[in-house]
Amino acid sequence: xxxxxxxxxxxxxxxxxxxxxxxxxxxxxxxxxxxxxxxxxxxxxxxxxxxxxxxxxxxxxxxxxxxxxxxxxxxxxxxxxxxxxxxxxxxxxxxxxxxxxxxxxxxxxxxxxxxxxxxxxxxxxxxxxxxxxxxxxxxxxxxxxxxxxxxxxxxxxxxxxxxxxxxxxxxxxxxxxxxxxxxxxxxxxxxxxxxxxxxxxxxxxxxxxxxxxxxxxxxxxxxxxxxxxxxxxxxxxxxxxxxxxxxxxxxxxxxxxxxxxxxxxxxxxxxxxxxxxxxxxxxxxxxxxxxxxxxxxxxxxxxxxxxxxxxxxxxxxxxxxxxxxxxxx
Numbered sequence: 504x505x506x507x508x509x510x511x512x513x514x515x516x517x518x519x520x521x522x523x524x525x526x527x528x529x530x531x532x533x534x535x536x537x538x539x540x541x542x543x544x545x546x547x548x549x550x551x552x553x554x555x556x557x558x559x560x561x562x563x564x565x566x567x568x569x570x571x572x573x574x575x576x577x578x579x580x581x582x583x584x585x586x587x588x589x590x591x592x593x594x595x596x597x598x599x600x601x602x603x604x605x606x607x608x609x610x611x612x613x614x615x616x617x618x619x620x621x622x623x624x625x626x627x628x629x630x631x632x633x634x635x636x637x638x639x640x641x642x643x644x645x646x647x648x649x650x651x652x653x654x655x656x657x658x659x660x661x662x663x664x665x666x667x668x669x670x671x672x673x674x675x676x677x678x679x680x681x682x683x684x685x686x687x688x689x690x691x692x693x694x695x696x697x698x699x700x701x702x703x704x705x706x707x708x709x710x711x712x713x714x715x716x717x718x719x720x721x722x723x724x725x726x727x728x729x730x731x732x733x734x735x736x737x738x739x740x741x742x743x744x745x746x747x748x749x750x751x752x753x754x755x756x757x758x759x760x761x762x763x764x765x766x767x768x769x770x771x772x773x774x775x776x777x778x779x780x781x782x783x784x785x786x787x788x789x790x791x792x793x794x795x796x797x798x799x800x801x802x803x804x805x806x807x808x809x810x811x812x813x814x815x816x817x818x819x820x821x822x823x824x825x826x827x828x829x830x831x832x
Contacts, residue, residue, distance in 0.1 A: 504822055505530050506577070507549040509558060510537040514807060515579075522811035529818050543567035551575035551818060556582040560598075562590040569594035575821050579814045582737060583831045584710045598831040599817040603658045605806035610662035612761060612800035613705050613735045614670075620731050620757025620794050621646070644702070644729075644756075647671040652701030654717070655708030655736065656682040656689070663705055664689050675700060678708070698725040703733070710737035718742065723749040729756040735800040738762040743783040750790050758793045761800045 508515065511533035523531060532549070536542045538558035546552050546568055552575075554560060560576060565587060568576070576591065578600040591598050619625060621643040630637070651667035653660050653676045661682050667674050668688050676685070677694045698704070704726065708714050718732070719742040726732075732755055734741055743764045749755060763784045787793050801810075813829065820827045 504528060504551060504818060505532070505549045506551045506553055506818060507546050508533045508553045509542070510555050511535060514802075518807040518811040519815070522808065522815055525812075526815045526819055528822060529815055538564060540564050540567060544571070546573050547571045549573065551577060551821070553577040553579055553814065556580040556585060558585060560586040560591075562587045565590045565594050565596055569596060575599070575818070577814050577817055578831070579810050582710065584737075586831065588831060592832075597821060599821065599827060599829045600831050601810050601813040601817075602829060604801065604809040604813065605803060606658035606662040608803040608806040609659045609735050609800040610666055610707075612796070613659075613663055613707075613733050613759075614666050616733050616735070616759025616761065616794055616796065617703050617705065617731050617757075618646075620733075620759045620792065623757075625794055626791065646703070648673070649702040650675060650700050652676070652697040652704045653689075654678075654694070654697065654704065654706050656685060657707065657709075659736075660705075660707030661685055663707055667703070672703075694722075695725055698722055699727065701730060702727065703731045705733040706736045706740050708736060708740065710739055715739055716742040716745075718746065720745040720748060723752075723754055726754060728754060731755065731757045731759070733759040735761040738764040743787065747783065747786055747790075750787075750793065755792060758787075758790075759795075760787070760793070761796045761798055763787070763795065 506529055508531050516533050519531060523529060534545060538552060538554040538560060540563045543564050544567065552568060552573055554576060574596055576596050576598045581600060581602050583600055586598055623641045623643065627641050647670060649672055651672045651674050653664050653674065656664060656676050656678045661684065664674050664676065664685050674688060675690045675692050675697055677692065677697045681691045717740045723745060765782055765784050788795060817827060817829050
């Protein structure tokens with residue numbers, strides 16, 4: 504099978520090349536261009552394509568891929584809201600994803616963002632580099648015996664719950680389907696109650712019609728003053744304009760973001776200074792209590808290895824005509 508790998512970064516090439524030895528029937532060609540209608544023609548002569556969560560897998564892209572004989576779309580990620588599943592079924596393109604690669608990697612990054620915001624580590628680091636060892640502006644609060652509100656308790660959310668429990672926090676959660684494995688120490692409550700009771704709120708839910716702009720002005724107003732908000736899930740869970748308004752209202756002690764609405768790969772990629780100047784993400788960066796990282800929550804050796812292994816196993820399952828729990832339908 505010939506696989507065209509879109510939007511390939513150096514770390515993708517390294518991890519997939521190392522894993523490919525276990526899958527001799529798969530031949531991979533890597534390109535830097537992301538998948539979209541104008542790059543779909545590059546799939547001519549291939550059997551399958553591999554894309555990321557930022558790729559455009561809409562109807563037009565899928566039609567163009569189908570016309571070139573593509574029958575398999577491999578997503579090296581968990582999210583699939585960028586795929587027109589109705590069109591994929593219509594064009595007989597099987598869609599497979601990596602539902603869980605290293606939930607601990609993302610959860611650990613989420614708590615790192617929460618701690619960094621709380622203890623003003625970015626500000627402290629810069630002060631010391633300027634030979635300023637004063638503690639002015641660095642006050643935080645103990646996480647011990649505070650309340651962590653986890654929205655979404657799949658594999659990553661569950662890992663975050665366990666981490667917060669380890670800090671001695673009370674852990675409350677909201678999910679349409681409670682995770683029974685957490686019943687011993689997690690209390691499921693309505694979303695409104697979680698928002699009002701939590702000292703730290705962390706988002707770990709998929710992006711759907713129901714969760715789009717889950718955090719907006721109305722829900723922000725329900726939160727405690729001085730809350731810490733963390734999003735390592737999907738950028739559009741948060742309405743950025745309303746988040747900026749909430750920051751101006753002094754609602755947040757800190758905001759930690761690893762994803763953002765404007766993200767397409769890296770939000771700053773191929774952007775002019777003029778566009779950046781007016782982007783909402785750049786506006787967020789202007790606030791001293793906001794910490795933004797470049798969608799690196801998944802970025803550990805273990806996670807990259809798991810992504811490569813699962814993606815190529817998906818490819819093998821397709822070749823063998825096997826059913827898989829990783830199919831997206």
